[in-house]
Amino acid sequence: MEWRFWVPGPLPGLNEIVDAAKGCGGKGLAYSSMKKQWTDTVYWRSMQANVPRLPRVRLILEWVHTDKKRDLDNVECGQKFVWDGLVGPKDACSRGRSVLCNDGWEQNGGVEHLHSIGKSAGVWVTVIPVEAS
Helix, strand or coil, X not given: CCEEEEEECCCCCXXXXXXXXXXXXXXXXXXHHHHHHHHHHHHHHHHHCCCCCCCCEXXXXXXXXXXXXXXXXXXXXCHHHHHHHHHCCCCCCCCCCCCCCCCCCCCEXXXXXXXXXXXXXXXXXXXXXXXXX
């Protein structure tokens, strides 16, 4: 079985992430806020899609753009927020309310990036369970 959900965007790319981390004298306050916003958004979207707790997953991320202005490799850096959102807030795993309890080597079964042009920017996240290694 697979689960699919939409995250409206556009999600920040590498350029926006680096700019946020450098801001405020390099203290990363803007990055912290950005990460919380997007991690929470992905987390709640995954919960609304009823994605269950899984030990290991592979993701297909279909990035939908409204134009071709952003570099694809820049956009794909937004996957950081998707993986972190599947783990969720700090206590989500212990409460049984997250898709993953971690996003390390044991849980990450790989990711495939697709790109398309559409009317609204964002990313379709497809979660596919894979056998634990």
